[in-house]
Amino acid sequence: MAGPPAVIWEHELEGLLRYRELLPRLEEALGKFSSRDPAEVIQPVRMTVPLQKHHGFLGLMPTYMEKNRVLCTKFVCFYKREDGSTLPSTQSTVVLLDPEYGNIKAVMNGEVITRMRTAAASAISAKLLMCPEAEVLAILGSGVQALSHYEVFTEMFSFKEVRVWSRTGQGSERFCRSVSGPVRVCVSAEEAVRGADVIVTVTRCTEPVLFGQWVKPGAHVAAVGACRPNWRELDDVLMKEAVVYADSREGAMKESGDVILSGAEVFAELGDVINGTKPALREKTTVFKSLGMGVEDAVSAQLVFDQWEAKSCKS
Numbered sequence: 001m002a003g004p005p006a007v008i009w010e011h012e013l014e015g016l017l018r019y020r021e022l023l024p025r026l027e028e029a030l031g032k033f034s035s036r037d038p039a040e041v042i043q044p045v046r047m048t049v050p051l052q053k054h055h056g057f058l059g060l061m062p063t064y065m066e067k068n069r070v071l072c073t074k075f076v077c078f079y080k081r082e083d084g085s086t087l088p089s090t091q092s093t094v095v096l097l098d099p100e101y102g103n104i105k106a107v108m109n110g111e112v113i114t115r116m117r118t119a120a121a122s123a124i125s126a127k128l129l130m131c132p133e134a135e136v137l138a139i140l141g142s143g144v145q146a147l148s149h150y151e152v153f154t155e156m157f158s159f160k161e162v163r164v165w166s167r168t169g170q171g172s173e174r175f176c177r178s179v180s181g182p183v184r185v186c187v188s189a190e191e192a193v194r195g196a197d198v199i200v201t202v203t204r205c206t207e208p209v210l211f212g213q214w215v216k217p218g219a220h221v222a223a224v225g226a227c228r229p230n231w232r233e234l235d236d237v238l239m240k241e242a243v244v245y246a247d248s249r250e251g252a253m254k255e256s257g258d259v260i261l262s263g264a265e266v267f268a269e270l271g272d273v274i275n276g277t278k279p280a281l282r283e284k285t286t287v288f289k290s291l292g293m294g295v296e297d298a299v300s301a302q303l304v305f306d307q308w309e310a311k312s313c314k315s
């Protein structure tokens with residue numbers, strides 16, 4: 001009989017997951033996903049259950065990577081409501097299983113994995129799609145994802161200026177207190193994004209917050225929020241003018257209000273660019289529409305588990 005699963009929770013997990021190890025694994029996984037080889041990745045589009053009474057959703061995200069011997073699923077709940085709760089608006093748990101027998105190897109807190117792998121995927125999109133001389137980064141939103149995006153973007157790139165805009169002054173103040181480097185607080189989304197080379201949208205809004213007429217031609221946008229078919233972060237002008245990349249084409253067609261409602265075409269997946277089957281059109285205005293994928297959680301969880309086992313053997 002298999003032993004009880006490892007339970008790896010927030011503080012321990014934070015010490016085990018680092019961007020420098022996560023980024024190359026994530027990039028490889030995005031490429032494998034886009035190869036559509038079932039021996040590499042089987043990852044259905046997220047199944048989502050509405051939690052109507054609570055203005056939220058439960059997403060189920062199973063993934064199997066046969067060659068990597070990784071079987072994993074994440075349960076993620078995300079909420080639209082604003083009720084003053086101190087709990088995060090996105091909460092999740094990741095379960096890693098043995099693909100041969102089906103026993104659970106580990107249960108992990110999903111919040112660290114979700115915030116780091118999402119920011120890392122956006123950073124990969126910027127590495128591939130932003131103009132090489134990018135100097136100004138603008139972040140719209142000041143919550144959990146805004147912080148992880150600040151962290152990885154400033155670790156990976158050398159921006160001359162980082163700007164943040166939040167709907168509330170409190171949000172901007174909290175953000176400035178939490179980050180370890182310089183940031184310019186802007187009083188409007190327009191002020192934040194005018195002239196910016198890279199724009200990250202990490203809000204919980206359901207109507208557009210970023211408008212094409214503000215966006216500098218050639219800028220790269222990593223659009224992370226608006227993960228429901230009737231939610232928007234970007235307006236039609238931007239969606240139609242930009243070349244749109246996604247993590248998953250099927251995911252974008254099912255879940256992204258920005259794609260579905262604007263009628264914009266998804267030009268390529270990020271994995272297609274990684275595999276060299278579609279070009280990175282850096283000179284154009286580009287949007288990376290991120291919905292989040294199970295394969296990102298799977299490689300992150302396997303990395304955490306490997307580090308955890310290595311640490312347990314030593315002690």
Ligand SMILES: NC(=O)C1=CN([C@@H]2O[C@H](COP(=O)(O)OP(=O)(O)OC[C@H]3O[C@@H](n4cnc5c(N)ncnc54)[C@H](O)[C@@H]3O)[C@@H](O)[C@H]2O)C=CC1
Nearest residue numbers: 089141142143144145202203204205224225226290291292
């Ligand atoms: N693409 C992906 O893989 C993932 C996407 N997400 C999505 O990313 C977004 C941000 O997530 P978190 O940072 O965890 O959320 P959070 O709750 O920590 O932060 C949300 C931010 O959006 C702002 N906001 C809320 N309503 C707004 C509105 N109407 N207009 C402008 N700003 C508004 C809040 O003030 C806050 O700054 C959410 O939409 C979430 O569902 C989250 C995890 C993974």
Ligand SMILES: O=C([O-])C1=[NH+]CCC1
Nearest residue numbers: 076078227291292293
């Ligand atoms: O991939 C993910 O974990 C999520 N995408 C949208 C909300 C949570």
